[in-house]
Amino acid sequence: MTTHCTHIKKNCCSYLNYWLDKKRKEKVIGVNDAAWQVIEKLWGTLKNSSVSCKRQHYDEPLVDMKKCFDFMVYCVNRDELKHKCQQNDDGLKSTYCDNFNAxxxxxxxxxxxxxTCLRDTNKDIHYNWKFSDTCTLHNMAKTFPKYDKSRQKIVDDTSRLPINKC
Structure with missing residues (x-):
């Protein structure tokens, strides 16, 4: 498995943990306590499979975790749109690149x-807002790039202002 795939798998596992905790706290999926115990037991089987995913409970408020996972989803989708914009296989390059910019x-x-502000520490509740080297709120130009039509390539958008430090 490539490093990129391992990174995605780790983040998807974290997201699955977050989603399960969220659903349990919201009590929206109609699962009683006995059923939750079964779900938690079943989760244990993931530890011994090829898609190992350790069960973690988050102590942070779920609203804060949601922001982190929204950022993760942004980064994954941005990379997919970027890939589509950089190819011209199906004649939709212009559409993909316009969508990428939007x-x-x-x-x-x-x-x-x-x-509103970033702490300059790895102990930050939001994991210091770094999904990857190219997707971190500490580098807005790289994290929120743009497609430059005149150069026909994706470039860092240096007009993106940084988020202030706390």
């Missing part, structure tokens, strides 16, 4: 409203 602009605005 997507990164939308989420730049979204995250700069939701995250």
């Amino acid at each position: 997507y990164t602009k939308h989420y730049y605005e979204h995250f700069t409203k939701k995250v």
Whole structure:
């Protein structure tokens, strides 16, 4: 498995843990305590499979965790759109690249409203807002790039202002 796939798997496992805790706290899926015990037991079988995923409970408020996972989803989707924009196999390059620019602009605005300052520490509740080397709120130009039509490539958007340090 490539490093990228391992990274995605780790984050998907974290997301699955978050989602399960969220559903349990919301009590929206109609599962009683006995059924939750069965679910937790079944989770144990994931430890011994090829898709190992350790069960973790999050102590942080779920609203804070949601922001982190929204960021993870942004990064994964951004990379997929970036890949589509960089190819011209199906004649939809222009559409993909326009969508890429709209997507990164939308989420730049979204995250700069939701995250008002960044702590400069790895002990931050939000894992220091780093999904990967190319997707971190500590480097807005790289995290929210744009497709430059004149150069026909995706470039860092240096017009993106950084988020202030706390």
